[in-house]
Amino acid sequence: MFHYHYMPVGDNFERARPMLTLHQVPLVEKVFDRPVSHYAHRADVVRLQVLEEYGGIYLDLDLISVKPVDHLLDREFIMAQEGVDGSVGLCNAMIMARPHSRFVQRWFATYALFDSAEWNYHSVILPGKLAPFFRNEITVLNHTAFFWPLWDSHGLRTLYLEKSYDFSANLGTHIWESAANKNLMKDVSEKVIMEIDNSLYCQIRPLLLDGKPDPRPTSCRILSHTERADKLIGHWSLREPTSIQRKETNPLPAIDDSGNDLNGLIRNGKYVGDSIYLSGDTSYIFLTMPTETSARSMTVSWWMKTSSKSKDQMAMVIQTDNGRIHVSTYIQENGSLSFQVKTVRRNDQWEWAQIEDLVLRPSPNAVDQAYHHYALVINDPKSSNLGEPPIALYMDGYVASSSIHWTFPESIGSIVRGVWFGSIEPLNDRYQSPWDNSVNLQAYYREIHIWEKGLSVATIKDMVASTNMTLAATAAVSTKKKNKSNAKSNATTTQAFTNEPSQLDQELEQEALEEDEELLWGANDQLDD
Structure with missing residues (x-):
């Protein structure tokens, strides 16, 4: 049964509508002559009125059931803790009740003192305060039953x-x-x-x-x-x-x-x-x-x-x-x-x-x-290689800060x-x-890349060198394809294509390797200590 005052609109509601029994309720403007203006507080009042009359299982629209609750259906009234050990209270986003249950009547009566300035006092905090005094009227479920993880x-x-x-x-x-x-x-x-x-x-x-x-x-x-x-x-x-x-x-x-x-x-x-x-x-x-x-021992590596x-x-x-x-x-x-x-x-x-x-x-x-x-390396002193700093930031294979x-x-x-x-x-x-x-x-x-260990200085340098060589090779292949395409468009006769690298390709690759070696082992590592 879906209780409403204003009919919802939207594709998802229309998809759900065939599965719903619709029940329009009056707009709540007062409870015990206390003004109620916020839609959330109005909904708080309606759910208690409906549960007192009909009983049943109330769920907020953003509460999803993941397991059967058949084993709880013989209880008179059920709520669940919000926060570990109910540190926040008992959340009213899930309530199970028999018609005319004692606790719902007792709880609703407290709305004679309702104050709209107190956001969740009557809906969450107050039932949590009442429950220890009326244990024979309410079953309280652990915080993990419905309200974990929390909203923080x-x-x-x-x-x-x-x-x-x-x-x-x-x-x-x-x-x-x-x-x-x-x-x-x-x-x-x-x-x-x-x-x-x-x-x-x-x-x-x-x-x-x-x-x-x-x-x-x-x-x-x-x-x-x-x-x-x-x-x-x-x-x-x-x-x-x-x-x-x-x-x-x-x-x-x-x-x-x-x-x-x-x-x-x-x-x-x-x-x-x-x-x-x-x-x-x-x-x-x-x-x-x-x-x-x-976080005591890990490596985060990225290009940026x-x-x-x-x-x-x-x-x-x-x-x-x-x-x-x-x-x-x-x-x-x-x-x-x-x-x-x-x-x-x-x-x-x-x-x-x-x-x-x-x-x-x-x-x-x-x-x-x-x-x-870039790579941030955190080393656990108990397991790291001798001489590795406990923390180091690398840039292009060199220690930039440590x-x-x-x-x-x-x-x-x-x-x-x-x-x-x-x-x-x-x-x-x-x-x-x-x-x-x-x-x-x-x-x-x-x-x-992220590792569950701190990588060594040598490993970081090897990784950068390897990536640079891969990028150079990729660029060479791209250039070769472009030149080949241009040659084909300008050629007047069809020429055979071979997969063997040309002398120019080999020279370019050798130059790239030499440049990488020069960059890799340059003496500009930066250490704090």
Whole structure:
């Protein structure tokens, strides 16, 4: 039965309408002569009136059932905790009741003192206060039954960005639409749910499949660690996919081809050549990590080009529960762009503040508007190779900034809750607020690799050299094809084509190799210590 005053409109409602019994209710303007003006408070009153008269199971429109509740149907009245141990109260987004149940009558009577200025006092806090005194009238379910993950930044990130929660303890889940609709749920559609692999969409995707096989059957598995022997967590090339379906959504999927099935998402990005362009306007790449990935020992490698001239914009961010380690823009005295590594955590006022003694000095290397390779390497001193610094930022294979005195701050938590590129989680922890574009970086990204270990200096240099040789070879092939095409168009007779490299090709390749060797081993490594 669907209770309403104003009839909803829209395609989704029309699709659901044949399954509904419609029941129009009067518009609630007063309760016990107390004025009620907000639509949410009016709905609070209506649900209690309807449950008192009819009984049944009430669910908010943004609460999704994931398991049967038959084992609870013999109870008189049921609610579930909001927050661990009911720290917020008992949430009225799910209520099960028999007609004329004692607790609903007792609860409704308190509306004689209703105050619209107190947002959730009567709907959530007050039933939580009443329940311990009337245990024989109400069954209280654990917070994981329906209201976990929560509506805070940790919970919303778990639902909409990470692929880390399997709902095994849930009977249902509240998707917190009012907190998520401005940013995290923006442009959500059936296509988005089918293509984006986060905790929530993986849970509700089978409802859309309706018994059909999942076209990507391993996409929703949750890993605790990488399954690869080389400790590679993921590789996201960010090349434009051939499948049209994978290019028609916002967010776009950031496809991982490592075998670990760690597809991320790209919000407000677009494919440009073999890269993703982020405009800096509510745009970012977010990559989910295995659930036990430690920030104590990891490597994040990426190629990027940017023409930014602003400081403190986010190139890359390693997110933990209570902190971030990030690479952000820095403007040198001469006005040129470089990068700096900072570590931030929540202070005693629950605000974000940088840990001053863990700030690395800015890289002296000026950044132009070409592609450059960057890698942030964090080494656990207990397992790292002798002589490797605990943290180092590399640019094009050279140490741009590092410190031998840097120690991992225990206060930020060690489990990685995702890696951002081009932006950062809202610093005020309010995903429903307008996105803070002041920290967003306008940039092109490609070829992201993340390892569950700190790579050595030699490995970083070898990786850059190998990539440079690959790019040089690709450019040579492209030039050869172009010259061949021009020759064909100008030729008056058909000539035979051979796959053997020409002498010119060999000379170009040798020159490229020599240049790479010269760049690779140049003595301009930068160390703090």
